[in-house]
Amino acid sequence: MRIVYRASPWRSLVSHDGLLDTSALTASLRDFRANATIFSPSLSDAYAAQLSFVETLVRYDLPAWRISELISDHIAWLYRQSIAMALDEMQAQGWGKPPVDFCVLTLGSAARFESLLGPDQDNALIIDDYPDARHVEVDGYFQALGERFTQHLDAAGIPLCRGHVMARWPMWRKRLSEWQQQFEIWSADRQVKRVQQTNIWLDFYPVAGNAELAEALGQQVRSTLSSAPLFMNEMVALLDELPVALDRFGRIASHPGLAAPYDQAIDLKHQGLMPLISAARLLCVRYQRSEIGTRERLTALAHFTRALTKEQSALLLAAFNRMQHLLLEQQRHNKSHGQTADGWVDLRRLRDDERLLLKFDLQQIKAFVNQVKRL
Numbered sequence: 001m002r003i004v005y006r007a008s009p010w011r012s013l014v015s016h017d018g019l020l021d022t023s024a025l026t027a028s029l030r031d032f033r034a035n036a037t038i039f040s041p042s043l044s045d046a047y048a049a050q051l052s053f054v055e056t057l058v059r060y061d062l063p064a065w066r067i068s069e070l071i072s073d074h075i076a077w078l079y080r081q082s083i084a085m086a087l088d089e090m091q092a093q094g095w096g097k098p099p100v101d102f103c104v105l106t107l108g109s110a111a112r113f114e115s116l117l118g119p120d121q122d123n124a125l126i127i128d129d130y131p132d133a134r135h136v137e138v139d140g141y142f143q144a145l146g147e148r149f150t151q152h153l154d155a156a157g158i159p160l161c162r163g164h165v166m167a168r169w170p171m172w173r174k175r176l177s178e179w180q181q182q183f184e185i186w187s188a189d190r191q192v193k194r195v196q197q198t199n200i201w202l203d204f205y206p207v208a209g210n211a212e213l214a215e216a217l218g219q220q221v222r223s224t225l226s227s228a229p230l231f232m233n234e235m236v237a238l239l240d241e242l243p244v245a246l247d248r249f250g251r252i253a254s255h256p257g258l259a260a261p262y263d264q265a266i267d268l269k270h271q272g273l274m275p276l277i278s279a280a281r282l283l284c285v286r287y288q289r290s291e292i293g294t295r296e297r298l299t300a301l302a303h304f305t306r307a308l309t310k311e312q313s314a315l316l317l318a319a320f321n322r323m324q325h326l327l328l329e330q331q332r333h334n335k336s337h338g339q340t341a342d343g344w345v346d347l348r349r350l351r352d353d354e355r356l357l358l359k360f361d362l363q364q365i366k367a368f369v370n371q372v373k374r375l
Contacts, residue, residue, distance in 0.1 A: 008061050032056040043078055043085075043156035050074060051117065051335050054328075064325040065114075065295065072113040078156060079106060079123070079149070079207045086148035090141075099138045101128035103209035104149070104167060111205035112277070112293045114324070117331040118341035120159045121150055124201065125167035126213040127175045139173070146173055165200055176213055183221050190234035198225070199235070202281055203292055222288045235282050236373055242278055244366040245271035252359050254347055262346040268330075269343025272323050276316065276365045279372040283307045286375070294320055307375065316368055319361035326350070326358065 012024035032038075038049040050071065057067050083104055091097065107122035109115050125146055130138050146167035154160045167173045174182065183201075186194040202221070206214035225231060245266045247253040254264045266272070280297040283289075287305045291297045295317060302313035330349070331341035350358065 006059070009059060010061065028056055028059055038074065039077070043081060043152060046074075046081075047078060047157040051332070054117065054332065058332075063321060064328040065321050067328065068116055068324060069113045071117070072110055072115040075110050075115050075119060075158070076106065076205070076207050078153065078158065079104065082149040082152035082156070083145070083208045085152055086145050089148060090144060095141060095144065098145075099134070099141055100130050101210040101213065102126065102142060102145075103206050103211060103213040105204040105214060106207045107165060107200055107204050109203075111203045113205070114277075114294060116324070116328050116341065117335055118343075121153055121161045122165045122200065123150070123167050123207075124165070124172040124204065125174075126179060126209075126217060127173070128210070128213060129175050129177050139170075142173055143168065143170075176217060179217050180220050183224050187225050187228035187231040190230040190237075192234065192238070195231060195234045195238060198231075199238070199278070199281070202285065205292060218290065222285065222290065225285050226288045232282075232286065235285070239275065239278060239282070239369055239373060242275045243271060244275050244362050244369065246359075246362050246366055250359070250363055252347070252355065252362065261342075261344050262348065264347040265344050266347055267343050268323055268327050268345045272362060272365065273320070273327070273343075275369050276320060279365075279369045280316075282372055283375070312368070315364050319364050322357055322361055326354065 009025050009028045012021060012027070015021045015024075032052065036049045036052050037045040038053050040046045040049070053074065054067060054071065057070060062070075087098070103126045105111070105124045105126065107124060110119060110122065125142060127138065127142055146169075150160060150166050150168050160166065165172055183198065186198045204214065204218070245253050245255075245268070252266060254260075254266055260267075277294050280294050280301065283301055283305070284291060284297050287301070287307065289297065289300050289304070291300045298308065298313050298316050298320070301308040302310045308316075326345055327343065330345045333349070334341050347355065
């Protein structure tokens with residue numbers, strides 16, 4: 001039997017007697033908590049329960065952007081658990097405690113608290129400064145830590161990053177002073193690879209360890225990059241590598257072919273969300289804003305700079321919210337049918353009004369990207 005309609009838990013908040021019945025409101029979450037394993041000591045069981053968690057949250061009529069924040073909170077918890085497990089294993093094997101302070105960072109969508117149902121690993125490690133004479137000892141410890149916690153996450157179901165953006169690799173594991181020097185080198189000219197690497201790093205969140213290391217580095221990075229014109233010019237040029245999914249007539253451009261999983265498909269992540277995310281990030285670098293989440297960035301740009309009007313910010317926020325909703329709906333559909341949760345959306349599943357709004361939203365994003373290029 002298929003349930004066609006199920007009342008929202010919010011409808012049980014006000015009782016017939018005019019009282020607030022919070023116990024009835026939280027019943028769905030209590031039932032989920034009693035039967036699910038989202039905080040299980042087994043990381044694989046905990047991660048596997050994430051879809052059920054999302055389905056429960058959907059019953060509360062939460063918007064997709066709020067659900068993505070809660071998914072990201074859970075991913076941050078999985079990171080902390082995997083790091084704690086790795087540290088315990090190392091302690092038991094005689095490695096001892098960490099020789100100096102450190103901070104593990106999540107990067108990308110997890111750092112922006114915009115994760116959906118198909119994450120992979122993007123992380124980095126800041127190590128407090130230590131003498132060069134201790135490099136073998138100290139870096140050897142953190143190499144082992146990086147390899148272990150990323151392997152725990154991979155075993156749980158969050159796959160290793162194909163681009164090797166992980167703390168297990170020296171490129172993404174450095175002393176604080178080395179990171180500071182690295183960004184000075186990256187920002188000194190407009191080499192594409194260096195700008196791409198910096199773009200990856202600009203969305204970061206301290207998930208475990210000493211968060212003061214991340215704050216110190218973040219302040220230095222914002223100051224360095226905003227005063228590097230060649231670097232900023234290349235950041236603008238890279239926006240062309242993320243074309244919005246519109247044809248020259250302003251219509252939605254679907255992508256049939258071998259790469260697309262559906263007959264009428266749009267890569268909404270890379271040709272909708274990412275152009276918006278990248279343009280907002282670039283402006284925040286330009287104005288030395290510290291916000292990381294896209295919603296916070298769009299709001300800050302309207303309130304603390306002249307880069308966006310409040311009306312533009314509201315339009316872009318609405319576009320961001322609706323596109324996250326479409327992508328989450330597609331991913332829920334895919335997961336329920338045993339398919340991959342990726343960035344593609346099947347246009348055939350959209351209603352006429354959803355198509356019209358999607359076209360409008362993509363047009364607003366394209367105009368915003370062009371505006372950023374001119375700035």
